[in-house]
Amino acid sequence: MRAGVLVPVHGFAPYLAETLDAILAQPGEPVVVVVDDGSPQPLALHPDHAPRVTLVRRETAGGPAVARQAGLDALPEDVGLVALCDADDAWLPGALARVAGALTAEPGAGWAFGRALVVGPNGRPTGERWAEPPAGRLAATDFGRELYAANPVPTSSVVLRRAALAEAGGFTGPVRVAEDWELWLRLCAGGVDAVCVGETTVRYRRHPGGLTADVAGLAAAQLAVHERHAELVGPRAADRVIADDHAALAAGLAREGRYAEARAAWAQVAARRPLRREEQVRRAVLALPGLRRRLGRGDPYRG
Structure with missing residues (x-):
């Protein structure tokens, strides 16, 4: 063919x-x-x-x-x-x-x-x-x-x-x-x-100009995809994955200095499941201007 x-x-x-x-x-x-x-x-x-x-x-x-x-x-x-x-x-x-x-x-x-x-x-x-x-x-x-x-x-x-x-x-x-x-x-x-x-x-x-280097944009897209195809796994499993999408979105927004939006995303995670220990720390850091600026550093492919 x-x-x-x-x-x-x-x-x-x-x-x-x-x-x-x-x-x-x-x-x-x-x-x-x-x-x-x-x-x-x-x-x-x-x-x-x-x-x-x-x-x-x-x-x-x-x-x-x-x-x-x-x-x-x-x-x-x-x-x-x-x-x-x-x-x-x-x-x-x-x-x-x-x-x-x-x-x-x-x-x-x-x-x-x-x-x-x-x-x-x-x-x-x-x-x-x-x-x-x-x-x-x-x-x-x-x-x-x-x-x-x-x-x-x-x-x-x-x-x-x-x-x-x-x-x-x-x-x-x-x-x-x-x-x-x-x-x-x-x-x-x-x-x-x-x-x-x-x-x-x-x-x-992998390179900085690739579309997947936009951490917040990719997380938002993943969230949309998971919401659209939730019927593949059922509501309970979908809710767990969607919570992780909100967590990834929160991390990406924090990297960009969009701290109010990041806090709102963490709230969406908390509404679906308990925050993990490291997530609690990341959420708390958003209220500390001297520390939260460090959230935008590091390799986007490694968290």
């Missing part, structure tokens, strides 16, 4: 050449669509890439999901598999064939994904480890409950059946950040099984 690859881009993309080099080196000659999502300076592809890549320009930025949908609309009708790769990540050799092959070997599954090696801006491994679901086919009901608690799926490792994606409503959803996670949950809610490839297929890059 023919495959297409969607690469959304917004603004300065220092790793895009590496991303496209890795995609274009994959066997099978996939159809590659790069979507310039309203960048202030319109994107120009390198001459080595331009002849082999379709460039779609959106005049207004809509976020990754909207950009991917624009790319999907630009794919030829005979493309039945849709692969994702962000503009700061890079596939390993043979990644597309491995993930697409695992999906086509399971006719009843609608999407597949691999595992990620997390690297920093310099390309060196950070040592960060993500949860790793077991290799093989994952039933939508069970995997939906696991996904609700945390997202172990590297977006840039995903291959979807185009038909399953269309049935789930396409890429666009209710959130601009964590939009990939919301799609996975939507697929599971629709009864679409997944396939996990039990090997690393992508180098996932």
Whole structure:
């Protein structure tokens, strides 16, 4: 089955050449669509890439999901598999064939994904480890409950059946950040099984310019996702996870100096469960101007 690859881009993309080099080196000659999502300076592809890549320009930025949908609309009708790769990540050799092959070997599954090696801006491994679901086919009901608690799926490792994606409503959803996670949950809610490839297929890059570096924004998006898909786990389990979202939101707001909003978020946590000891300390520190300024320091990926 023919495959297409969607690469959304917004603004300065220092790793895009590496991303496209890795995609274009994959066997099978996939159809590659790069979507310039309203960048202030319109994107120009390198001459080595331009002849082999379709460039779609959106005049207004809509976020990754909207950009991917624009790319999907630009794919030829005979493309039945849709692969994702962000503009700061890079596939390993043979990644597309491995993930697409695992999906086509399971006719009843609608999407597949691999595992990620997390690297920093310099390309060196950070040592960060993500949860790793077991290799093989994952039933939508069970995997939906696991996904609700945390997202172990590297977006840039995903291959979807185009038909399953269309049935789930396409890429666009209710959130601009964590939009990939919301799609996975939507697929599971629709009864679409997944396939996990039990090997690393992508180098996932952490860097300050990434969308997930916005701690408060990501926490708010996760909260919206969990509220939308609470039926996957039931009210008691959902309430526990939503309390943790409010705690993450409180921490992110404190980092930004939005102390009144952080206190309100901690109140939402306390309304759902008792505060843990370290959370009680963080909440108390918000009332101490000399100490609370320290809450904005440190690596956002490490708490």
